[in-house]
Amino acid sequence: MFLEMIKSISISEKEIEKRFTFxxxxxxxxxxxxxxxLVVMLGHYASYEWINALQLYGLKYRTYGIYKKIKNKQFDDLAKRIRGRFGGTLITTNKTTEVILKNREKGILGNYAMIADQSPKLSRARTWVNFMGIKVPVFEGSDRLARKMDMAVVYLHVEKVGRGYYQATLKPITEDAPNEPKHAITRKFVEYLEEQIYNKPEYYLWTHKRWKxxxxxxxxxxxIIN
Structure with a gap:
């Protein structure tokens, strides 16, 4: 997975279209x-960094990647180079709501990709969920934004089909977020991610300290989300 992240710096459009298909x-x-x-929720599973290939399918909406700014400027610049390739646009987490609101005022619709299995700081841990049998704090930004701004929500299900080759399927979570019960979107995301991990745990990025x-x-x- 880390080697594939590095390869993302130079991989061609033709090659990534072949290696990461929807x-x-x-x-x-x-x-x-x-x-x-649309909110595209994903976890640290398989080659999730290659979601930027979505922009190559001639879609009507622009693809935006939400990411947490890295303190080291060199690594942050590298992350932006990798994740911003093929026409996608990167937004830092603290600018997400502002950008989505401005886009909506201008009539600009987009696909907003959000890695939703991050672990919040303990001081901000207001919501907890049972994840893989362990109660852990969870971010609910995707859930709140979708319900507040009436955005459809899908889960990015990535399967490894060969060495360096993946297939991604967009699984529905909701098309009517404002009428979903509180926490329902987050709960569904966790269910989808757990199912993938239980099925093939070797493709989950265990090093990102989800259970710290x-x-x-x-x-x-x-x-507590049950």
């Missing part, structure tokens, strides 16, 4: 016909 782009075109922006707060006391005012 099985149901027609479903995404159907969602675009709803005339609302597992032994911490859950605040009394925290919300």
């Amino acid at each position: 099985t149901n782009v027609e479903y995404l075109r159907k969602l675009e016909s709803l005339d609302k922006s 707060h597992r032994n911490e006391s859950i605040p009394k005012n925290a919300e």
